[in-house]
Amino acid sequence: MTPRTIFESDHEIFRAAVRKFFRAEVTPHVDRWRHQGVVDREIFRKAGDHGYLLMWAPEAYGGLGVDDMRYEQIVQEENFRHGDPGLCLTLHSRVVAPYIGQHGTDEQKQRWLPAAVRGEKILxxxxxxxxxxxxxxxxxxxxxxxxxxxxxxxxxxxxxxxxxxxxxxxxxxxxxxxxxxxxxxxxxxxxxxxxxxxxxxxxxxxxxxxxxxxxxxxxxxxxxxxxxxxHGFRYLTHALAVERLQIAIGAIAHAQVAFDVTLEFVKQRTAFGRPIGTFQDPRFRMARMRAELDAMQSHIDHCVMLANAGALSAEVASGAKMLATELEGRVIDDCLQLHGGAGYMEEYRISRMYRDARVTRIFGGTSEIMAEIIGRRLGLDERRLTR
Ligand SMILES: Cc1cc2nc3c(=O)[nH]c(=O)nc-3n(C[C@H](O)[C@H](O)[C@H](O)COP(=O)(O)OP(=O)(O)OC[C@H]3O[C@@H](n4cnc5c(N)ncnc54)[C@H](O)[C@@H]3O)c2cc1C
Missing domain, CATH: 2.40.110.10 (Butyryl-CoA Dehydrogenase, subunit A, domain 2)
Incomplete structure (x- = not known):
């Protein structure tokens, strides 16, 4: 994997702590949560206790006052690796809570944000x-x-x-x-x-x-x-750009995990007396996926830094979501294929990743709507062209 350049030593220390948290508090419960169809609400409170919710919220409202999306990106990436995409911590922290943080009065922020930071109130x-x-x-x-x-x-x-x-x-x-x-x-x-x-x-x-x-x-x-x-429509439009970037962050993280799981599989699984990964077709597929994931990861990291600088536009966020989720779909489909029949079995992680991945091209705005947003910004609005 191409080394990533946006993280500093504080982020790496944070990642190690978050990973430990997910391994201890989330991984052991994932199968049960998937079976019961909902996560335990307790996990929000535990994440809040560790300071992993609404990190951007000012200290006056119980947060850390750290408005750096790289921290949520790390929480998201560790959740996709060691947790479960059905656990929506960043939806709570970075998608919904900012509606209150950005448009609420001081009284509303006092009333709602501290409990959301602690994970006592879920959004x-x-x-x-x-x-x-x-x-x-x-x-x-x-x-x-x-x-x-x-x-x-x-x-x-x-x-x-x-x-x-x-x-x-x-x-x-x-x-x-x-x-x-x-x-x-x-x-x-x-x-x-x-x-x-x-x-x-x-x-x-x-x-x-x-x-x-x-x-x-x-x-x-x-x-x-x-x-x-x-003015709600304007508020939604602004927040949807951030939501789409969060989905893109999750999509590429999900695809990275699928790649790693599959690399391990093609090294272990043998056919015709040799590991299947050593045949040319699997080797080339893995190589292409590696290169595509690296390129996409660099772009998503760049978008996170744009968001930090207040420069993430609606069309850039839409493009990031469209491309990252489509790559996620292609990569996970290829990874499942490389698992053979095992890939179709629930006991193999790749099979549930395949099911989980399908929605990212739909929610938060479909790929077609992402293309519409970009196309309009290019001046290719149907209404303008037919006038
Ligand atoms: C698991 C899940 C979680 C969700 N969570 C939330 C949530 O928390 N909050 C929330 O508010 N919503 C949520 N959604 C809803 C989601 O955002 C919508 O499903 C999505 O925006 C698509 O809307 P729709 O389902 O009505 O599809 P439709 O709008 O009916 O679209 C159907 C098809 O038509 C296409 N289409 C529509 N218009 C155009 C056009 N102009 N040009 C070209 N193609 C077009 C679409 O791309 C799609 O392929 C969630 C959805 C899912 C599946």
């Missing part, structure tokens, strides 16, 4: 609906304004951390008619009218509690609205 974000995923502007969930509160109605689906979440950032329309204004509302466990549906059975990510949510006239106090209730 989720609910944008997608049964009839609106890619087309977020078409969402039907609606919030009506009253004197000191809003009344939220509608339903959401495919929500990660959907059963465990104590706080859900819910996107809903606040405009009328053609006005597509959207607001972000923090719905808390126990609010009347807030109900979770079933945990959804999935192709992969067995340990992730993906669920439906229903909002039947939920009274949301005004002090639970994040920022301007008409």
């Amino acid at each position: 989720a974000v609910a944008m997608s609906e049964p009839a609106a995923g890619s087309d977020l502007a078409g969402m039907q969930a609606r919030a009506e304004e009253h004197d000191d509160h809003w009344v939220l109605s509608g339903s959401k689906t495919y929500i990660s951390n959907g059963l465990l979440a104590d706080l859900v950032v819910v996107a809903a329309r606040t405009g009328r008619g053609a006005d597509r204004a959207i607001g972000l509302f923090v719905v808390e466990e126990g609010m009347a009218g807030f109900r979770r549906g079933r945990k959804l059975d999935k192709l992969g990510l067995d340990a992730q509690d993906t669920a439906e949510m229903f909002f039947d006239g939920v009274v949301v106090p005004k002090h639970n609205v994040l920022g301007d209730p008409t």
